Amino acid sequence: MPSLPGLVAPRSPAGRARRLEAQRRRVRRGSDREPAEAPLPEPRYPRRAMHRIDLRSDTVTHPTSAMRRAMAEAEVGDDVFGDDPTVNALEERAAALLGKEAGLFVASGTMGNLVAQLAHLGRGQETIASAESHLVMDEAAGHAVVVGTSIRALPDRPDGTLNLDLVAESFRDPEDPHEPISGLVAIENTHAHSMGQPLSVAYTQAAADVAHAHGVPLHVDGARFFNAVVALRVDPAALAGPADSVTFCLSKGLACPIGSVVVGSRAYVWRARRARKLLGGGMRQVGVLAAPGLLALSDGPDGMISRLAEDHANARRLAEGLADLAGIESPGGAAQPTPGRLDPDRARTNFVIFRVARDRAAFLDALEARGVLMVAYPHGTIRAVTHLGITADDVDATLAAARAALAETAGSTVGAAAPASA
Ligand SMILES: Cc1ncc(COP(=O)(O)O)c(C=O)c1O
Numbered sequence: 001m002p003s004l005p006g007l008v009a010p011r012s013p014a015g016r017a018r019r020l021e022a023q024r025r026r027v028r029r030g031s032d033r034e035p036a037e038a039p040l041p042e043p044r045y046p047r048r049a050m051h052r053i054d055l056r057s058d059t060v061t062h063p064t065s066a067m068r069r070a071m072a073e074a075e076v077g078d079d080v081f082g083d084d085p086t087v088n089a090l091e092e093r094a095a096a097l098l099g100k101e102a103g104l105f106v107a108s109g110t111m112g113n114l115v116a117q118l119a120h121l122g123r124g125q126e127t128i129a130s131a132e133s134h135l136v137m138d139e140a141a142g143h144a145v146v147v148g149t150s151i152r153a154l155p156d157r158p159d160g161t162l163n164l165d166l167v168a169e170s171f172r173d174p175e176d177p178h179e180p181i182s183g184l185v186a187i188e189n190t191h192a193h194s195m196g197q198p199l200s201v202a203y204t205q206a207a208a209d210v211a212h213a214h215g216v217p218l219h220v221d222g223a224r225f226f227n228a229v230v231a232l233r234v235d236p237a238a239l240a241g242p243a244d245s246v247t248f249c250l251s252k253g254l255a256c257p258i259g260s261v262v263v264g265s266r267a268y269v270w271r272a273r274r275a276r277k278l279l280g281g282g283m284r285q286v287g288v289l290a291a292p293g294l295l296a297l298s299d300g301p302d303g304m305i306s307r308l309a310e311d312h313a314n315a316r317r318l319a320e321g322l323a324d325l326a327g328i329e330s331p332g333g334a335a336q337p338t339p340g341r342l343d344p345d346r347a348r349t350n351f352v353i354f355r356v357a358r359d360r361a362a363f364l365d366a367l368e369a370r371g372v373l374m375v376a377y378p379h380g381t382i383r384a385v386t387h388l389g390i391t392a393d394d395v396d397a398t399l400a401a402a403r404a405a406l407a408e409t410a411g412s413t414v415g416a417a418a419p420a421s422a
Helices: 013-029 065-073 085-097 109-120 142-147 164-169 201-213 225-232 236-240 266-278 287-296 308-323 360-368 392-408
Strands: 102-106 125-130 150-154 181-188 218-222 245-249 260-264 351-356 375-377 381-385
Touching: 065 287, 085 102, 085 260, 085 287, 102 109, 102 266, 102 287, 109 142, 109 181, 109 218, 109 245, 109 260, 109 266, 142 150, 164 201, 181 201, 201 218, 201 236, 218 225, 225 236, 225 245, 225 308, 260 266, 308 351, 308 381, 308 392, 351 360, 360 375, 360 381, 360 392
Parallel strands: 125 150, 125 181, 181 218, 218 245
Antiparallel strands: 102 260, 245 260, 351 381, 375 381
């Protein structure tokens, strides 16, 4: 593979095996507290120069000029005292948009899900959620480590939903002292592993009905909630309506540098506020970080919600182009259960997930050498995510790079690489 200045050398499978073995040794020893004989693992995501076409995630967006100006000019106060007018305005705007009584600004989607769980659950309770949801797979077991709860993990279906009959069967018997106590149902909208499928109002209502019939609340991990709103052309308050709590991220498709918001009833958000404090997330003059969020949720030219339709159109364009390339295949599983050709109809929001009939790491390296970044995703797949920084021309350039990368790696053997998330 040609080496270009500024690009990081590809990481070999042997190197990965060494790093994994070193990590296993540290875990066997009990912790990182003991002196390590083996070197620490390399960072999962090596530092790179900004590439022209970065499709790894919608988290790579940079704040717009208007956002930077709003940050510089934000009115601030001590938010732990409730004095920051910009944070207060953001929380009120988020709550009003989603038709809830109150909102809470938090540092990240993971913190949003954590405070949401802490505010709903007590130690020893259990959440019913999908096995491949972010909450289960990608939050460092925060539900167990911090919240003190277990997960009843159910299969992810290709439309992004949980089988609600299975949900109903999964509630524990509260009279049986052996069992944990079911305390929450959580769904993810959009649902990442099914290629970002948006979950409908009707489904959200049906999930809430099952949860409520068993006396527990429904939480929506809406990291990309507004992608669902735009894809389904629904009112955000209608989509959030059946849920008791929703978290959504400002720092993904909405292009803000940081932040998520948790919304729910006033009493619930009060508990979430206490939980945020417990986690060390009580911030002070944080209006400088809330200001881009307020702008992103605004109507008009600086708002970031309605423009998500462009990201969806670009994802669709990318999926259509990739589907025509020999060597690009269905990702399988929840992302696309039908084998064979990649089905562009699966790209309904800003995710494209596919498989290559090649060595995946070699293909990703060959793409990167052409200035295009995508990530390895679970089950041997690859993920590309469109966002504010990606134009239709970038999509066309990506397709040209993919064609060339497929040709360059045509003889490579199919191997596995570490999956990434975000
Ligand atoms: C569905 C989902 N939920 C939660 C998160 C967590 O967000 P953050 O990375 O801001 O912690 C992510 C991040 O990608 C996500 O995809």
